[in-house]
Amino acid sequence: MTQEPIGSPEIYRLQVNGESHDVQDAWLGESLLYVLRERLGLPGSKGACEQGECGSCTVLLDGAAVCACLVMAASATDADIVTVEGLAPDAALTDVQAAFLDEGAVQCGFCTPGLIVAVHHLLEHNPEPSTLETREALSGNICRCTGYGRIFAAVDAVVASRADQAAR
Amino acid sequence: MSVLTPSTIDEVLAHLAERPEALLLSGGTDVMVEINMAHRKAPAEVVALRRVEQLRLWRHNPSSEGTGGTVTIGSGLPYAEMEHGPLAELFPALAEAARTVGSPQIRAAGTLGGNLGTCSPAGDGLPVLFALDAIVHLRSIGGQRDVPVADFMVGVKQNVLEPGELVTGVTMPIRHGWQGYSKVGVRNAMVIATASACLAMDRDRGAVTLALGAVGTTIIRCRDAEGWLAGELDLSAEPLDISDAVAQEFGRRAAADARPIDDHRSTAAYRGHAVGVLSSRLLRRAAA
Incomplete structure (x- = not known):
């Protein structure tokens, strides 16, 4: 029942804009915003306040509009993530x-x-x-x-x- | 660092039994701010609750005694689900409080479980739970216990949650009578409370409950103001007739129960004044 902790090796997978992305060698405390921009080459979501006040990083997480800066990326491994790049x-x-x-x-x-x-x-x-x-x-x-x-x-x-x- | 993403309550409890010090991550709207701003050392182990559907449910528990019964709300239900619809009709004060939490994006993520886990006196859900005498349900691999919310929160960001325990939800009675939530902050939208108050009438018992937020180390129940009002008026009457003098005295007594401090958000003097005004206004709204 107990699953293996993600973490060693530190690889996890995100579903972004219909594609599966491996996130490798990442610190697991990183926000989804950071991972999108710095690791997955998706800089459309903007980082301004990084505390959920400005909405510049808004993405869809399982259909809900949320601030990507407040999502721990490694906790969203099974989620359907849509960024501004994935709308069209x-x-x-x-x-x-x-x-x-x-x-x-x-x-x-x-x-x-x-x-x-x-x-x-x-x-x-x-x-x-x-x-x-x-x-x-x-x-x-x-x-x-x-x-x-x-x-x-x-x-x-x-x-x-x-x-x-x-x-x- | 490790991040676990269990999908059932039993899996969460099994993880917590092995890692009692793990950080429970609900909507993330408190924890991630602290991590992003480097105000918090990164937790070694995180148990993320996002996938646990059981925590996002709510149910009506009908009463056999002909009263309204109770409602149990899962600790992982986002505030967005409380703003409108059946829950908002059952608990208008909860809907008003939910509506004031951050922005729509925050309300799509934030939860009552997060408010209870963080236990900030400024948490918008907490005065509602105190005014409605909510019971907090806790589970661990060893069993479960139910704690009145007034016993659950014991200080600023302090609660009685033991290592290995999970807040699974809260249960609140459905009351007959007006209820509402008000808060003041430095602006109208997306603001952390400088002072807040929740008032709930209980016409069946001829009683009123009033809980204050952000003016003490815990949420404060105003027993003096509640008892005084019940002695002054027949609170089972409809409509209520509230004179200006009664509303003012109610607010004055509420403010006297507050224990505000000076901090980066406001001064004790302003908070004490504001919470009295909020309490008076809520009572006037209850009678309107």
Whole structure:
């Protein structure tokens, strides 16, 4: 019943964006954010506060939007992890990313990947959010440039275009 | 360092029996901050609870006596699950407290088990557990014990959890009557409490309970204010008629029970004042 501790040798496996990745020779206390960026070559998730306040590292962990900086990577060995790189195949833009560009919802861009993941998560669970619901869903993603107006406009644009497509 | 990822409670307990000093990792929102900021030496052994589905369940225990019965909430259920839906209807105060925990990303990870394991007086779930007289369920490979939450938390980040023990969940009675949670911090969103309070009416017993957070070494139950109010008014009545004088005196008595300190987040004087205002406001909301 007792499983072998992961640790010697220190190799574990993560499922990220549908692919299996071996993490080798890593210290097991590392956050998922660090492992994604520094060990797996996935620098889309950004590290700013590293204490769960800014949302720049938001990823999907078994479908829940969480801060990758607060996930111990070695504890997520069986989880389905999706990063901003995994939202669309072959480096294509998702409709949310395209709307952020069209609406000018990006200035310095540091918060953008986390916001993109958070918006995808919101619209997957609530395709037509009220203004309050959008603000609430994005309240864990701090942007210090835009004042959020353009970001909310981008969300509204995606909602409208998805509704339009569904009606056709 | 080792990280174990068991998937059942029995596996967790077997690991803990072999490694009683192992760190139990629930949502990670406290532990990982300390590790990232190098405030905590990396634990030698970690037992991660993420895969233990049994800890993420909750159930209603109906009563044979015609009362509302009780609800048992698994220690690994994320706060996000308490904000809306059936649990929020059963425990509005828990829903309000859950809603104030960090950001949506934090609430998708953080748990009552984490609040109990960390036992910070500022933990948002704890005043609710104290106001509702929650029972904390502990298990080890040697057996299980049930501890009233007021006996579980014994100091700042101190509890009676023994090496080898796991918090599996809490059980709280379903009460008739208004209940709510309020807190103040330096801003409106994503903030650690400077002072907090949970008030819960119990119309069947004609009683009220009030618990204060972040104004003492543990959560503080305001027995004096509770008893005084029950003597002043018929608390089984609906609607309650709360005069300004009663609300103010209730807040004054609550503040007198607080034992706040000065620290990096606030001053004792402000905390004492704030917790009195919060208690008065909660009582006014109960009557509204």
